[in-house]
Amino acid sequence: xxxxxxxxxxxxELNFQAVGFLxxxxxxxxxxxxFIGSGGAFVLTPGMMSLGVPGTVAVASNMCHKFPxxxxxxxxxxxxxxxxxKMGLIMAASAGVxxxxxxxxxxxxxxxxxxxxxxxxxxxxxxxxxxIVGGYVMMDAVKCSRCGGEEKPSSLAKRLQKLEIWPMxxxxxxxxxxxxxxxxxxxxxxxxxxxxxxxxxxxxxxGMIYVIGASSLVSSxxxxxxxxxxxxxxxxxxxxxxxxxxRLVLIILAGSLLGVQLGAIGTTYVREHMIKAVMATxxxxxxxxxAIAIPKYLVQLGVMEVSDGSLQLMSNVSFGFMxxxxxTGAVIxxxxxxKARRAEAAAMAKA
Amino acid sequence: xxxxxxxxxxxxxxxxxxxxxxxxxxxxxxxGDALTALFSQGSFWAAGPILTVFVFSYAHGAFASNLWxxxxxxASRARAQxxxxxxxxxxxxLNA
Numbered sequence: 001x002x003x004x005x006x007x008x009x010x011x012x013e014l015n016f017q018a019v020g021f022l023x024x025x026x027x028x029x030x031x032x033x034x035f036i037g038s039g040g041a042f043v044l045t046p047g048m049m050s051l052g053v054p055g056t057v058a059v060a061s062n063m064c065h066k067f068p069x070x071x072x073x074x075x076x077x078x079x080x081x082x083x084x085x086k087m088g089l090i091m092a093a094s095a096g097v098x099x100x101x102x103x104x105x106x107x108x109x110x111x112x113x114x115x116x117x118x119x120x121x122x123x124x125x126x127x128x129x130x131x132i133v134g135g136y137v138m139m140d141a142v143k144c145s146r147c148g149g150e151e152k153p154s155s156l157a158k159r160l161q162k163l164e165i166w167p168m169x170x171x172x173x174x175x176x177x178x179x180x181x182x183x184x185x186x187x188x189x190x191x192x193x194x195x196x197x198x199x200x201x202x203x204x205x206x207g208m209i210y211v212i213g214a215s216s217l218v219s220s221x222x223x224x225x226x227x228x229x230x231x232x233x234x235x236x237x238x239x240x241x242x243x244x245x246x247r248l249v250l251i252i253l254a255g256s257l258l259g260v261q262l263g264a265i266g267t268t269y270v271r272e273h274m275i276k277a278v279m280a281t282x283x284x285x286x287x288x289x290x291a292i293a294i295p296k297y298l299v300q301l302g303v304m305e306v307s308d309g310s311l312q313l314m315s316n317v318s319f320g321f322m323x324x325x326x327x328t329g330a331v332i333x334x335x336x337x338x339k340a341r342r343a344e345a346a347a348m349a350k351a
Numbered sequence: 352x353x354x355x356x357x358x359x360x361x362x363x364x365x366x367x368x369x370x371x372x373x374x375x376x377x378x379x380x381x382x383g384d385a386l387t388a389l390f391s392q393g394s395f396w397a398a399g400p401i402l403t404v405f406v407f408s409y410a411h412g413a414f415a416s417n418l419w420x421x422x423x424x425x426a427s428r429a430r431a432q433x434x435x436x437x438x439x440x441x442x443x444x445l446n447a
Contacts, residue, residue: 011387064400068408076416080426236401242393244400247383250376253407258415265419268426344427 011245012052019251021047025326026065026255032329033256034073034263036279037223038201039329040256041066042286043322045198048248050319059198060238061245065252067231069260074224076264082217084173087208088225090180091187095200095230098191106195116300123297126197126290133206134283137276140210144273151272157213174214174222186211187226194230201227202283209276216275217267266333269340274332282329289321361417368414375410379403 012018025047029040041062048058077083110118144151153161153176165179186207194200201223208219238244267275292314298304299311306314379386390399419425 011384011391014383064404068404068412072408072412072415232401236397239390239397239400240393242391242396244390246387246390246400246403247380249400249404250379250407253404254376254411257408257412258418261412261415261419262424265424265426340427 011057011247014247014251018051021051022248022251023255026252027259028255028326028330029252030069030073030256030259030261031263031266031333032259032278032282032326033069033224033227034076034260035220035266035333036201036263036275036282036329037205037220038199038227039282039326041198043326044252046319046322053245053248056238056243057245057248060235060241060243061248061252063231063238064235064244064246064249065256067228067235068253069256070224070227070231072257073260073264074221074228076261077221077224077267080221080264080268081173082221082267083225084171084214084218084222085225086169087171087174087183087212087214087218088222088229090169090183091190091204091208091222092226092229094184094187095191095194095204095226096233098188098193099195099230099234100191101188102192102195105192113301116297120294120297120301122196123290123294125193127287127294129193129197129203130283130287130290133203134280134287136210137206138280138284141273141276141280144276145271151215153213154210156210160211161213171212171214174212174218176213178212183212190226191230200230202279205279216272220267220275220279263333266337269344270333270336274336278329278332281332282325285321285325285328289318289325292321293318360421360423362421365414365417365421368410368417372407372411372414375407379407 022044025040025044029044032039044062044065045055045058048061049055053061074083074088078085106118106121109121113120157176157178160182161176161178163179163182165181167180168177169180169183170177186204189207190200190204193203204226205216205219205223208214208222209216212219214222235244295304295306295314296311299306386399390396390403
């Protein structure tokens with residue numbers, strides 16, 4: 001691992017533009033995280049790297065801002081009765097194992113095919129998971145909105161809940177009872193994905209909804225508990241290697257703590273299918289972004305040939321789509337919240 | 352359960368937590384480079400960034416929460432009550 005111990009020359013000079021960029025992305029990322037349980041990291045890490053921050057420092061600093069943000073969001077949503085702490089703890093423990101296996105797979109690919117191979121694996125995983133899971137969540141969100149926004153547990157979750165395999169666990173907040181053997185794999189997959197594409201919530205939240213059978217509200221709120229535990233563990237690890245740039249962390253945190261609370265408040269206004277709609281939209285736009293980045297790695301592996309200018313253009317377009325994903329999510333959240341607040345105010349005025 | 356609208360706005364709390372948060376940020380960034388160099392030494396210095404973000408999240412988190420309340424942006428009363436009523440109850444189990 002690259003070390004920055006006692007080498008502060010690798011930490012960037014901060015200017016007004018960099019501070020503004022980090023604060024705004026922090027705020028929007030926080031807003032999305034507070035609403036769907038995850039998000040922001042996929043723009044923040046490449047965003048920091050585009051400012052000249054070394055990759056490892058960007059990952060470490062992003063993680064170090066993520067866990068306090070998740071904690072604040074989880075506390076806020078716990079007050080709204082949406083957090084299933086027991087589920088969060090079980091999921092986080094199994095995700096911890098998933099992360100370790102994910103790291104092993106990454107190291108194997110890195111040793112066998114080098115950096116370009118590893119990047120290609122990450123991008124392909126990104127696209128495959130986001131298109132399949134995001135597409136399914138989007139279809140469900142559309143179906144749910146046509147039925148008036150009422151959410152029902154999936155047939156898979158209902159079937160799994162009926163299977164009495166020891167040990168059975170009761171999740172009081174979610175109002176369900178299911179075997180540990182169906183809960184652990186969801187957490188494990190979350191960790192595996194977190195180690196691969198750094199956004200475990202994209203599989204964790206749909207997993208809790210469609211496999212375990214929790215509601216979108218509880219799943220997205222519980223994801224914040226998982227993000228807190230995993231982020232804290234990861235941050236301690238990065239900090240022990242001296243990789244955290246505390247200045248970047250504090251600037252992002254200034255924006256994200258404002259955003260995460262607004263996102264959490266937003267969940268009390270919208271219908272549950274909106275959480276699915278926002279998550280699916282972000283996942284599908286991010287999938288497009290990663291798909292555009294794939295040719296770069298294929299060129300590095302010698303599989304295809306593309307001019308440097310085109311590659312640079314693809315790289316910029318890819319980053320643009322990442323920002324678009326986050327912005328679209330934020331606009332949908334704020335729009336839905338504004339509409340619901342207006343409707344509520346009108347209903348109160350009538351009464 | 353969800354905080355509801357109405358009542359006095361926590362202006363004083365917002366100002367106090369805002370000042371506390373601003374003071375923390377001013378202190379950290381007036382010694383930004385030194386602090387970054389210190390926390391990048393790794394090993395036991397890892398406690399530095401972890402404790403720092405906890406302190407900042409307390410101050411700035413409380414400020415942010417009160418600020419949204421002052422701006423009139425609070426959890427929906429109607430939805431929160433509805434959810435509390437309809438939340439499914441856990442299945443009764445017998446410990447024999």
